[in-house]
Amino acid sequence: MSKNFKFKEHTLTLIPLRGLAVFPYMVLHFDVGREKSINALEEAMVEEQLIFLTSQKEAEIDIPTTEDFYHVGTICKIKQMLKLPGDTIRVLVEGVSRAKIKEIIDEEPYFRAILEEAEYEQDDERDKETEALMRSVMDAFEEYVNTGNKITPEVLLTLSDIEEPSRFADTVASNMSLKPKQKQELLEIFDPKERLETIYAILLEEIEILEIEKTISLRVKKQVNRLQKEYYLREQLKAIQKELGEDEETLDEIEEYKEKLQKLKINKDVKEKIGKEIKRLSSMSSSSAESAVIRNYVDTFFSLPWNKESKDKLDIIEAQKILDEDHFGLEKVKERILEYLSIRKLAKSMKGPILCFVGPPGVGKTSIAKSVARAMNRKFVRVSLGGVRDEAEIRGHRRTYVGAIPGRIINAMKEVKTKNPVFLFDEIDKMASDFRGDPASAMLEVLDPEQNKEFTDHYMEIPFDLSKVLFITTANSLSTIPGPLRDRMEIIELSGYTEVEKLEIAKRHLVPKQIKEHNLEEGFVKMSDGTILDVITHYTRESGVRTLERTLGRLCRKAAKKYVEDPKLKQVRITSSNLEKYLGKHRFTYQKANEHPQVGIVTGLAWTPVGGDTLSIEVALMKGTGKLVLTGQLGDVMKESAQTGLSFIRSKVEELGLDEEFHKNTDIHIHIPEGAIPKDGPSAGITMATAVISALTGIAVRSDVAMTGEITLRGRVLPIGGLKEKTLAAHRAGIKKILVPKENEKDLDEIPQNIKKDLELVIVENMDEVMEHALVKKEEDKNEG
Template sequence: MAESLPCIPLKNIVIFPSLIFPISVGRPKSLAAVEHAIRHQNSQILAVLQHDIENEEPVVGDLYKVGTLCAVRRIEERDRGAQVILEGVKRVNILSQVDNEEFMELDYELRTDEVDAEKAPSVEIRALQNDNLELARKVANLMNPDKGDQIFKQFVANNTTPVLQAYRFGTKSPNAHFTTHQDLLEIRGVKKLLSTVGDLLRHDISVAEVQLEIQSKAHKINESGQREVFLRQQKRAIEEALGEDDGDDEIQQLKDQIKQINFPEETRTEIDRELKRLQKMSPQAAEYQVARSYLELVTELPWNTITEDNLDLAHSKVVLDEDHYGLDDVKERILEALAVLQLNPDAKSSILCFVGPPGVGKTSLGQSIARAMGRKFERMSLGGLHDEAELRGHRRTYIGAMPGRVLQAVRRSRVRNPVLMLDELDKLGRDYRGDPSGALMEILDPAQNKEFRDNYLNLPFDLSKVFFITTANTTHTIPAPLLDRLEILELTGYSEIEKVQIAKKYLIPRQIENAGIKTSQLKFTTAGIKHCIQRYTREAGVRELERTIERVARKRAKESLLKNALSKTVTAPVISELLGPEKFKADRMRDNIGDGVATGLAWTAAGGDVLYIEASLAPKEEKVTITGQIGQVMQESVKAARSYIWKAAGDLHIDRASIEDVGVHIHVPEGAVPKDGPSAGVTMATALASAYSKKAVREDVAMTGEITLSGLVLPVGGIREKVLAAHRTGIRHVILPKDNEAELTKLPDTVRDDMEFSLVNTLADVVEIAIPELKSAGLQEQPKN
């Protein structure tokens, strides 16, 4: 009579009755089947081999027709699934599949043929059983000549029946495929089962004899190689006795170099062992080049070489000011670090991380630090790095193995205390080959890097004297444990005034020199520089500005050769003539913006920008329509702003019913550019208040801030860049959250003195300033402490 049980489809193993097998279970349905069997089926479960091991969702048609009824003896949870110990009980015929979405459940019936019947073996069966025992003994002795008999006795100790013996020998056959095991499981007669197992054992004997023959030949070849090594050593001894030893020999050079280096004791022992191993090798051997390359690396690493630091703070300040304009806070922090090193050379300094948009001088600042300290500078880009071995090195067992990039950088610098810049930290990758950020934590941590072990070198190397600096465009993509080990120094974008000064002091002289033109022959006017900044670049840094100046210098250099004359002054019209059509229109404040339009401020990777948000009434059916490719956070800001306007409608002299009777359409221009973030909340609310009240927003006011349903204005980031964008556009009045007041100290004095700031706590304050026509005296009071 057919019964049903949960089933585990097996990929590459067959379970036999009376034998115990551990299996790994990872598929959710298989885990559910095991759990159900333990709880509801007295730990009974079916185990059936599937035809295609790649099939992750097999059905009954994908399984063999004969399986095994098993008992679940133990289950151990693992990271990816569980290990289940199954004991085979009876062979079964698979009939059909039961409809069950949680796990595979099959109808089955027990097999009742000769193999399953417990009958006393005949004389012929006993003879076959004894033959198989002798064959198994021979296999054991061939596989392990020293302990073959001992292994055989342990193996056959519990073989009580011919069938169990056959199953045991079949599972232990080193050359039997799992499909062969399935064939054994399906055999109905005991005689045929024993004969088939005997054939398997004879095949194992043939394979083992061939393997022994191959090993014997390989041993003879190895002895021949050892003889060659012995003869080479004799030859070397004779040459030394005759005084004909070549002093320039590679190994002798390595010996001399190693003697001159003061290694730690552990390192010296390991290197001497490796050197002796190299001496015994033939130069034609495959491992000779590997061992020689390893020892060459050892001799080229700066185990004891350290440059003397120049920690004079006055000198360092001069160098930093020579190379970079502004960045006073960052320079101050660098000088503090140098002061600590001067007072305590063994101090464990924090790892500096320069964070800022492209082109603001992060990499060049690292070069300036090295120049100020008198140290060697090495840069290593981490952008796109996915493999942990790129940092830790590859183990020498791999073909083409090489040391990690950190050790290579120290090797190139030839000193143990270089300034090592790890560039583009935020673009570090991660995949199945490992997590490079984990390796970086060890490399950067002063508590661990004193004995850093590169996988290739496999010896402790002291990195504690290396001055590590990292750079990133943003901290959002840096893993939290790694970020916790870094001291973040933000390099924000430059104002137009700062860019003009940078161009005059650094960029123009450098590009004029590169073009081969004397400074006296070509001069930029301030208006010309501003024209480059406003019409040909749109960035937070000065990288594109330098390229623009380079183009001007190249064109004037060409003209000097063709016409033998140079126009000495580069003005705005001259730049337009040389560089062609302008890439960008000048930022300017909108005139007559009308009802429902508010001016917001945004932060981008290229710096700050002005963002106009438009609100227009629409048919009631549309409710709230949002366009302009804005993200989830900005969409939620729209909903919060509309809810607040509805709540405060009476105070705003807006008919609440009119809000309910019409829809609203919010649009953020430049629809092809994705936008998101919470800082447009106050702008959204102001635009909606203007649209519903039909009162215009002041066109000379810009704003930023996050909002709440209760009308509070919360602080946001990027204040410096946003204010600079407003100033560049001609807007001189900016509404900011009160909690962002401290950020105003980061603004250039020239910009701060030229601006008016309104610091607010509530949307009531915002509306009162931005829409003077609304009588907002009755709006929500500011929260009291």
């Protein structure tokens, strides 16, 4: 076989080893005590951490010359250095490649030589003879391992994956128990094929010796009694452990723990506690179960970011730019984050706030938290609390339990590796409690800036500082969050997006994202603003934009299919006229205002989880015994509102010009359409009262007026919630005037300016004012006629 290696020159420092030989790809420890060798090591650390190791011919020589060591050895990479007592250094090296000395150029203060390193070329094809040799060596080595029982079978798995003849030969040689001269002999054979032949011969000889040893051992074992056998085995086990250097490794580990503990800047009591655990570990056998528990505990302790912080980026303009880039709208949230950054710039030691983003699904609560982390240059970590019902998930398990682990918070801090990340608790309103404890109660300490400075996990049992963390929580509803927990958080409400906001979000973020995800070219899908508005209005009904994103994704998929069918296609234009072709018939329609004033029909406003909506409340009068009939799946609160409105009307019979006995001889039926949908709440109080008054008096209600508000027995109008969403629904339905309770005047700031321009928002305090604006006056009635 032709030589498949060549030589390359290197200049490296050199250390002669006593009684040791290092093969390429071999990893081993050795101790260095001679001054010349220590100098060589220090120089090697400067020069790419490479060093040349060769064996002394005679191990007894203390100060070797160039004649006292072999001139073929191994170039090694220094992996680890550890100072031991008595000016000795323990070194961990890995063999890289064999080399021979061409010339010694320095002998003081350390050996330095020009080397010729063997570089092996990868054969395109291994010849049959080499293949056969490798198989023979593999078979012989497997027999050697099985006969000797001194080498772990895992080595065979490693060997089976090696294809290069040179590496295969060196790995086999490094795992055999050979005399130093035999090892050196193998090192000096550069040709892999020749080396394999030599190894094969040595293996056959060793197997024969091992067979004889095995026979002798069996003969001796039969002659000893049970006690002698146990003593023999114990002594043998000790000898094996000593040979493998297990005791030394445990000692190194303990020293490493002590060094790490010394460097940490932490509480004195904590240092003492961990010091005791390390001391316990050092006095235990490495094979005991308890030592594994302590080792895991100490490892967890050292993996926590006790002193590591990421540096905050406190550039307000840059932060504003990042927040605007990632999200359209959400002004309250952005303003609060910029306030926090401003204060951080002035007061470095300020504790992190606890923010709670509350809003319907899909409005960007989770994604804004990621943007906050990016704007502040902090690490981001998210923990979902949906369905968590075990307190140990938050606080961890005590170490007395088998398989105990820290809670989610300590685990997250361990992974993020800084003590001041942006920490998101997603879906905090979805936590539950059962016999395993109440996780919401465990969160009280975490989300309290006064207490979380010393958060104590059950597993760690030592305080960890969470005060630098910026905690953000998200929730769809505040009603399921316990009061004490809600009290600890700064609530920031995120209302649903208006159609204009959804349009901007779609243009800036959703359409480009979907085009990129579907691997389409920019500008391939063309949609006008009107088309996107049609998608928003007729194919989605939500507060957020998740369904909108999915719907736009559908359009992109249709466009991608068209391109695959016709690769010459340059652009797909989607318009309002061909939208049904892509998405089918309109899924949603919105109720429009009545064209003409009508008697007994009033437009009310309602809040739903996916935004506002209009309700057309109808009243019919029939001769009867004074019954009040309510239909349309109304809840108890809504029924009580109707009763209250009727009592108010009865108290105003004379002023309204009604028959005093109407409540005895007239049945009143109030119906709210879309009867399959449950409805509840007090905000339709004035709407139902107005509809009944209109029906009883015969005066029509203006078709362009909508109203919302709770009614009292005295006719006062009380405040309601969800005014922004209700106003948007009225605007969509073509309403021109909205009657709003006086106490909701403070909420008018939330309504977008472009909506306010098109609507007349009238503040009302009592039913007299409602009737003044809602009922058609006689002159208008004549005109209508």
